[in-house]
Amino acid sequence: MATWKRTRGFWVSVILAFAFFAVVEWLIASGTLNVFYVNTLFFMAINVMLAASLHLIIGITGQFSIGHAGFFAVGAYASAVMTMKLQLPFAVGVLTAGVAAMLAGLIIGVPSLRLKGDYLAIATLGFGEIVRIALLNIDYVGGASGMTVTHMTTWPWVFACLFVTILVIANFTNSTHGRACISIREDEIAADAMGINTTYYKVAAFAIGSFFAGIAGALYAHHFYIIQPSNFGFLKSFDILIFVVLGGLGSLSGAVVAAVLLTIVSTFLQNYPETRMIIYSIVLILVMLYRPTGLMGTKELSSLFKWRKAAQGGMNHGGKNTVA
């Protein structure tokens, strides 16, 4: 009974998620949602995955990484090579995308651990650019003209990947490991002094975050027919960063909501790209000036529904203090 009480919220969200899946599946099958809406929906899901994965690195672990498009690109190209060049099934492509991006995350994560704050940011930015320039120069993947990819991303695939991403990141955050990561965000030196293996957790966060960015890359590649290195420049990285920053540095639901809303905004402003970027940048500056922790701060959406419990003095995670 006690277990049910603690996990009730979780199961309710799972059931809601599957209900959402079924409704959308039915709408697509019956043809109510036209291609435009399906495109927007897929793009939204991909952006949510990217935002959630970057949230794990920046929001939870406090490692300021702004080269996320690099991992996205690695995933997109790895899956495209698997399915188009080696003729392997899409599932293998998706998995390879995740693993390849994770390896890239380890490669950049391990040496960058010596760096902090601004320096880490600029190093990851540099890494993202190196990935783009490398792709531009490898003829096997088409160089600047890019690769054509068949359309294989379907709604069940998108939903499954999105579901797993959110599930893993949310559960990771609430686990012992997640708490260790949060302690690194709050004060790395103190966390180290408390016996937390900061190196291990920073690498783990990088690896998990880049894994899901890679999977998002696979979905993106197999939805948009063509991938080019220019799709993965640092403007893409900044887009992902804006989701996380606006949503709140440290709030998963905030990042998700921001990704959904901004995808809608940018779909409507598709014909005015410069207006979109001007609005983005002004919003970014204003949010940083007046609410530097982002719109949601570290609060989650679900905490809005828990006000009664909080009023009784009960904490969300009563008695679950953990030190890794």
Next chain:
Amino acid sequence: MELIQQLVNGISLGSIYALIALGYTMVYGIVRLINFAHGDVFMVGSFVGFYAVTMLGVGFFPALLLAMASCAVLGMIIERIAYKPLRHAARIAVLITAIGVSLLIEYVTIYLRGAQPEAYPSTLLPDRNLELFGVVISSQSLFILGTSLVLMILLQFIVHRTKIGKAMRAVSHDAEAARLMGINVDNTISATFAIGSALAGAAGVIFGIYYTKIEPLMGILPGLKAFVAAVLGGIGIIPGAMVGGLLLGVIESLVSGLGYSLWRDGVAFVILILILIFRPAGLFGKNVREKV
């Protein structure tokens, strides 16, 4: 001879990086902020120079001065509006604001004049080729090198011989102590932004003459590379930025000379990552242990 030719090209290119890097390093030295918008100030300088030449019909030096003056004002405005309210905020918030300012300048420029590139008039500087022991040196690259050198010497003079320079050095050493000694820290920071941005504006005009093509997003890559140059020399150290810029320019030219011109942009970032890993304080910096 080929090698020396590349070296000459590299030094011209490097002096542009060095001019931009000086602004980065001065701002970082005084407020510990990577001013992402610096590359876009450089772009604005380039366009101001271009319009001064084509619309007002002025020569090279008036265009250069006009670009420097307008960039100095722009730098001060950016500092007052975006960075000053965040003086005591978290580092990440300031960095994100800087990214926001950078995007804002880029896209406002595109909004105002479109994204199409412009070609700098080639008649601005006399274009003659000097041959020295088989090495071809264009008079333009001599001009570029000369202008950069004069500006750098001027900067050294300002920083080491004038009152404002003394204030800048004091604030970068310890802002609180400087305030207690009666230095107006806000004005000093504004002056730093103004000088750094003026140098970026000058670099913009020089870049336009050297490469002829300018466009609203042109500031991103030279801006990042100039940052690499600043880190290479040790961020916050003025001679370091000059040496870092020249070194980066020479390395890039050598890479293109070896036939890997498409990898040129990547090399700068590889250097950045290597430097950050093996010698994070830069070539001229001392390692400082972090205190708890």
